[in-house]
Amino acid sequence: MEAGWWGVLIAVLGGAIRIGTPFLFVSLGECLTEKSGRINLGLEGTLVMGAMTGYAVSLHSGSPWLGVLCAGLAGMALGALHSWLCSFQRVNDIAVGIAMMLFGTGLAFFLGKPYIQPSAPRLPSIDLGAWSDVPQLKAALQINALFLIGIVVAIVLGWMLTNTAWGLKVRVAGESADAARALGLPVDRIRIMSTAQGGFLAGIGGSYLSLYYPFNWSEGLSSGQGLMAVALVIFARWQPMACLWVSLLWGGAAALGPSLQSVGITGGYYIFNAIPYIMTLAVMIITCSPRRTLVGAPHELTVTR
Amino acid sequence: MPQTLNKALEPFLIIVGSLTISMLLFGVFVASVGADPFDVYQTMYRAAFGTSFSWQNTLIRAAPLMLTALCTALPGYLGLIVIGGEGAVVMGGLFAAIAALAMPSAPPLVVLLTMALAGMIAGGIWLMIPGLLRHYRAVNETISSLLLNYIAIALLNHLVTNTFRDPESLNHPSTHHIGEANMIGLIPGTDLHWGLVFGIVACVIAWFFMRHTVFGFASQIAGGNVRAAQIAGLPVGRLVLIICFVAGAAGGLTGMVEVAAIHGRANDTLNANYGYAGILVAFVARNNPLAIIPVAVLLGGIRASSGLLQRAHELPDATVLVMQGIIFLVILFSETLYGRFSRLQKQGAS
Numbered sequence: 001m002e003a004g005w006w007g008v009l010i011a012v013l014g015g016a017i018r019i020g021t022p023f024l025f026v027s028l029g030e031c032l033t034e035k036s037g038r039i040n041l042g043l044e045g046t047l048v049m050g051a052m053t054g055y056a057v058s059l060h061s062g063s064p065w066l067g068v069l070c071a072g073l074a075g076m077a078l079g080a081l082h083s084w085l086c087s088f089q090r091v092n093d094i095a096v097g098i099a100m101m102l103f104g105t106g107l108a109f110f111l112g113k114p115y116i117q118p119s120a121p122r123l124p125s126i127d128l129g130a131w132s133d134v135p136q137l138k139a140a141l142q143i144n145a146l147f148l149i150g151i152v153v154a155i156v157l158g159w160m161l162t163n164t165a166w167g168l169k170v171r172v173a174g175e176s177a178d179a180a181r182a183l184g185l186p187v188d189r190i191r192i193m194s195t196a197q198g199g200f201l202a203g204i205g206g207s208y209l210s211l212y213y214p215f216n217w218s219e220g221l222s223s224g225q226g227l228m229a230v231a232l233v234i235f236a237r238w239q240p241m242a243c244l245w246v247s248l249l250w251g252g253a254a255a256l257g258p259s260l261q262s263v264g265i266t267g268g269y270y271i272f273n274a275i276p277y278i279m280t281l282a283v284m285i286i287t288c289s290p291r292r293t294l295v296g297a298p299h300e301l302t303v304t305r
Numbered sequence: 306m307p308q309t310l311n312k313a314l315e316p317f318l319i320i321v322g323s324l325t326i327s328m329l330l331f332g333v334f335v336a337s338v339g340a341d342p343f344d345v346y347q348t349m350y351r352a353a354f355g356t357s358f359s360w361q362n363t364l365i366r367a368a369p370l371m372l373t374a375l376c377t378a379l380p381g382y383l384g385l386i387v388i389g390g391e392g393a394v395v396m397g398g399l400f401a402a403i404a405a406l407a408m409p410s411a412p413p414l415v416v417l418l419t420m421a422l423a424g425m426i427a428g429g430i431w432l433m434i435p436g437l438l439r440h441y442r443a444v445n446e447t448i449s450s451l452l453l454n455y456i457a458i459a460l461l462n463h464l465v466t467n468t469f470r471d472p473e474s475l476n477h478p479s480t481h482h483i484g485e486a487n488m489i490g491l492i493p494g495t496d497l498h499w500g501l502v503f504g505i506v507a508c509v510i511a512w513f514f515m516r517h518t519v520f521g522f523a524s525q526i527a528g529g530n531v532r533a534a535q536i537a538g539l540p541v542g543r544l545v546l547i548i549c550f551v552a553g554a555a556g557g558l559t560g561m562v563e564v565a566a567i568h569g570r571a572n573d574t575l576n577a578n579y580g581y582a583g584i585l586v587a588f589v590a591r592n593n594p595l596a597i598i599p600v601a602v603l604l605g606g607i608r609a610s611s612g613l614l615q616r617a618h619e620l621p622d623a624t625v626l627v628m629q630g631i632i633f634l635v636i637l638f639s640e641t642l643y644g645r646f647s648r649l650q651k652q653g654a655s
Contacts, residue, residue: 041447085634088641094386094447095637098584103630109623224455231448267467274459277452290443 004263007136011262014140015255016248017147018213022047023247024150025205026229027236028157029198031243033079034233035161036194037174037187037300041097042082043202044226045104046075050206052112055217059120068123068146068207075203076196078104083195087188101226115217123212144212146204151244153201158240170194174298202226231280234287237296250276315646316591323639327632334627340618352613353606361496367605368497369394369563371504373583374590374597375511375555376432379548380446381592382515384528387435387549389450390556391580392457393428397557398564399461400427402571403469405483405564416487420561428557429550431457436549440542458576465572479572489566500562505598507555512594524548556580582608585629589636604629 026043033040040046050071058067082100086093126148129141161167172180173190180187205225210217232250236242257272332342353363376390404423405416434453438444462478471481489499515521527534527541534541559579564571586604590596611625 081634085638088638090640090643091637092386092640095588096634098388098581099588099630099633099637102581102585102626103634106623106626106630110621110627113621113623227451231452234448268463270459270463270466274456277455277459281449281452281456284444284449285438285442288438288442288444290441 008259008263010134010136010140011259012252012255014136014142015259016252017140017143018251019254020247020249020251021144021147021150021212022205022208022225023229023232023250024147024154024244025208026202026226027232027243027247028150028153028240029075029079029201029205030229030233031198031236031238031240032157032161032170032201033083033191033195033198034238034301035174035298036170036191037177037298038083038086038093038191038195039097039230039301040079040082040100040195040198041094041227041230042078042100042104043097043199043229044222044224045101045108046078046199046202047206047209047226048108048222049078049104050075050203051210051221052108052115052206052217053203054207055120055210056112056115058211059115059118062121064121064123064211067120067211068204071203071207072200073203075199075201075206077199079199079202080192080196082199083192086195087192109219112217112219116219120211120217122215123208125212144208146208146212154240154244161240171298174300177300202229228276228280231284234297235280235283238298239296250279253279315643318646319639319642320589320591320636323635324632327628327635330635331628331631334631335620335624338620340620345614345618345620348613348617349607349610352610359609362609363602363606364497364501365605366608367601368500368504369559369579370582370586370601370604371508371597372500372555372559372562373579374586374601375507375583375594376552376580377584377587378590378592378594378597379511379515379552379555380432380436381587382521382524382528383545383548384531385436385439385545385549386447387432387450387552388447388584389432389435389453389553389580390559390583391576391578392450392454393431393553393556394560394563394577394580395454395457395461395575396431396560397424397428398560398575399464399571400424400557401561402480402483402564405487406469406481409484413487416483417489417565420483420487420565421558424557424561424564425554426557428560429552429554432553432556433546433550436545440545454580458573461571461575462573469571471570474570474572477572479568479570482569483565485569487565488569489562498562498566500559500566503558503562504601507558508594508597511551511555515594520544520547556583582629585633588633 026047030040030043053074054067054071057070058064078100082096085091085096123144125142125144128143129138132138161171169185169190172183172185173187177187209221232246233243236246253275256275257269260272261269335342335345352359354360373390373394376393377387380387401420401424404419408416408419431453432450435446435450438449439446465480466478469480470478491498492502515524523539524544527539527544531541560575563575568574582604586597586600590600607625607628611622614620614624615622
């Protein structure tokens, strides 16, 4: 029994990394977009489109890394479309996000129909658990390079947002469009660039799903990670490093249901799956208040108004 | 007179124009994957509106969309973007089935009324949560209603695999069947069930209340400017709660009809994306409950054509999803056009 519970703990930790990586990329993308004052609810479509593109390119070219790159580019195109539409007057970014979600998933299902059967080359994994004799620990420490890249992106993004001119411009556009215009900054262009770059990251998150874990392409591949990213960024208070920790937490929560199943606790399987959603809602209820705006939230953001 | 005409004509022209542009864009898309767009449109028309059989197919698909569109359209009057229709449908269907199973020996009419009531209350309470959180905790209603969709689906799956599971539903966990006698029948002389009538009646009632009563007027003021409404002494909190409840009740009724007219039991087929399609209908109809009816029929037709498109042109079933997405994006983009034409006209006149 003792070993069984250790197994659960190890499985949750491994799951945190394995399931948390796509969360990390999508939330970093959303974080950058929101820092510039826009919210992109369409990242779910971007994620699915990235997954399809990555899988298709990897299959045709034989190179999964080329797939990852193309997934990012596809995400970038969708992000650019979203923010271009939103730069017109009275076009609501939340509504366009919902539309982009339907459009992106629809397009991915349409173009991805031929790729449901064949099997594409997989992204290689890095074995950090070679020193260990415990098979569970070995499995948990099989880490994909994208996770390490994600950590680097989180650190670099956090540093650039606070310490570079580029980051300052993005933040000014997000805090006050009027102030940015008074400084002569092209607010729309900054937001289009930030949303497109955010889409690039979300597309890479999608390619992780299809090329590493769960490693297939099907219409039920994503379970709403793109949508949850929006809530995750709120949880992380718009800080890229916090996005990393929260992604791991979310991933661990999602891994809890299956790993408890392995020790015979099956009753609450679906309820355990819903834990990240319940946690997000709880965090929003606790941190929101009618009397003040959220701490750390960009002022131009519509979700916080 | 010409000005009021303009006011009615402007949205009509912009929406017809947007739909035309969407059709052009979709035509280009279809042509780019090697199908003849004119053929495709002809097939779609045939499959959606060509025969009485295809009309019935279209209307069956349109009925739930009319109700789920109200989930988004009614809170839209208050300026809220609620996208929790999916969760309201799931909760409504689940609790309607539970209500029916709780009264095995009651006469069918009583069972059906109880089911409708249970479904509407369950859906209503489910969408009241985002309204409540919005008003008292300033939690964004779009995100909370979206999260509630996932929580509702998890709750449904949990309950039909555990507490309320029919042991005979092996591969597809479901509740027990509510009993053939308790099913809603068909409209006489057709293959249509009564859900269509519910949808149309609900839209007309919603239109009447929002356009011709003090309650509707107060909601529109609160949607236009919350501060002004509060200064005028309007009970904004109560308006938000009532409207969100009614919106959720419409979604709950959809779920009840799904159970009582089609499946006979509650299971994960309740999660059929009617809620998300309803958002699209509400946006295209610009939240006008009367406009929801034709828009739902149009979207129902597009969805009904998916099968024939697959057989006649070997296009994947996601083709209609792409078309939906294009229409949605163009319609949202067209919001920016309002007011521009009237300005042009005035300049021309002066």
